[in-house]
Amino acid sequence: MLDAPKSKPKDLEAIARTGGPLRRMAARIPTYLTDLRENPAWLPMFLLARTMPFRRAHWLTAKPVKTLKTASSMFGEIKADDVAAELKKTGIFTGLTLPDTVQKEIARFARETPCFGNFERKLEFLAEEHDEAERRFGRTILSGHHYERVLQCEAAVAVQQDPLLLNVAKHYLGGEAKLITTRTWWSFPTKSASEADLSRASFKFHFDLDDWRMLKFFFYLSDVDADAGPHVYVCGSHNRRRMKHQLTLLVGHAEEEVLEFYGEESAITLTGKAGYGFVEDPFGFHMGTLAKQTPRLMMEVGFGVSKPSKRRYHGEPVIR
Numbered sequence: 001m002l003d004a005p006k007s008k009p010k011d012l013e014a015i016a017r018t019g020g021p022l023r024r025m026a027a028r029i030p031t032y033l034t035d036l037r038e039n040p041a042w043l044p045m046f047l048l049a050r051t052m053p054f055r056r057a058h059w060l061t062a063k064p065v066k067t068l069k070t071a072s073s074m075f076g077e078i079k080a081d082d083v084a085a086e087l088k089k090t091g092i093f094t095g096l097t098l099p100d101t102v103q104k105e106i107a108r109f110a111r112e113t114p115c116f117g118n119f120e121r122k123l124e125f126l127a128e129e130h131d132e133a134e135r136r137f138g139r140t141i142l143s144g145h146h147y148e149r150v151l152q153c154e155a156a157v158a159v160q161q162d163p164l165l166l167n168v169a170k171h172y173l174g175g176e177a178k179l180i181t182t183r184t185w186w187s188f189p190t191k192s193a194s195e196a197d198l199s200r201a202s203f204k205f206h207f208d209l210d211d212w213r214m215l216k217f218f219f220y221l222s223d224v225d226a227d228a229g230p231h232v233y234v235c236g237s238h239n240r241r242r243m244k245h246q247l248t249l250l251v252g253h254a255e256e257e258v259l260e261f262y263g264e265e266s267a268i269t270l271t272g273k274a275g276y277g278f279v280e281d282p283f284g285f286h287m288g289t290l291a292k293q294t295p296r297l298m299m300e301v302g303f304g305v306s307k308p309s310k311r312r313y314h315g316e317p318v319i320r
């Protein structure tokens with residue numbers, strides 16, 4: 001058998017996992033420039049939405065929302081205002097479950113539809129061929145996104161369009177809440193990830209800054225235990241930020257700095273069976289850990305308050 005390959009330095013996944021902060025920022029410059037060209041209002045958001053005074057001012061502009069009677073939801077009788085109240089308190093709500101048939105159908109789609117490795121369209125392969133793809137492309141492949149292909153999956157579109165999601169988003173973000181992302185992706189365990197990859201991956205706490213106010217629904221489409229790359233969220237970090245983390249362009253910070261400020265007990269590791277779902281304010285610190293044993297399949301449906309960007313709809317960065 002061939003030796004497992006090591007990542008090339010220009011690989012975005014490798015830079016994100018193992019590059020220094022400046023290298024990580026430099027790798028994102030083409031993406032930032034694209035966002036700026038598409039929507040010049042992105043720049044003030046990018047610079048100011050990380051500071052608490054500007055964020056709070058922006059939250060004051062949220063349009064009120066009335067409790068409307070909506071069509072029935074695949075999630076049952078969950079009340080949007082209860083979810084929003086929990087989100088306001090802790091930044092996360094963990095009580096969502098996809099119906100079995102929906103979860104199975106999206107997982108089938110994701111297995112049978114080729115994905116793009118490490119955010120690169122030229123690394124196209126089926127999830128079951130992951131090991132072979134690493135050898136073929138000579139790369140460590142940690143992720144595989146389906147990008148716009150997810151919209152060919154009726155079950156995934158049904159989740160995206162479920163009335164509970166928009167209703168929760170409106171109750172939390174305000175009446176102007178709108179859909180901004182839909183993506184499915186694999187996180188792969190890889191024999192070729194070095195110990196350094198594995199240990200650095202656990203220092204990847206970050207917050208998202210794609211909009212002034214955001215909300216992300218995540219659904220596991222495979223069973224996720226401690227070895228399958230569980231998502232970690234720091235409760236309460238959505239509305240409190242140390243000054244040092246407001247006055248830097250970096251969004252990723254060292255685990256010990258984050259936990260020292262919010263307390264170790266604030267970090268929750270989300271494990272669950274396929275179908276398990278949760279919704280979080282992604283301004284709170286969070287991370288996806290590296291899958292060690294089994295691949296993780298995840299779906300995200302995100303909401304924001306500004307004009308949606310074409311690029312971020314499926315989480316695709318710009319690579320030059």
Ligand SMILES: O=C(O)CCC(=O)C(=O)O
Pocket residue numbers: 208230231232282286287288289298300
């Ligand atoms: O893969 C994960 O669990 C985290 C994803 C994430 O960090 C994000 O969407 O910002």
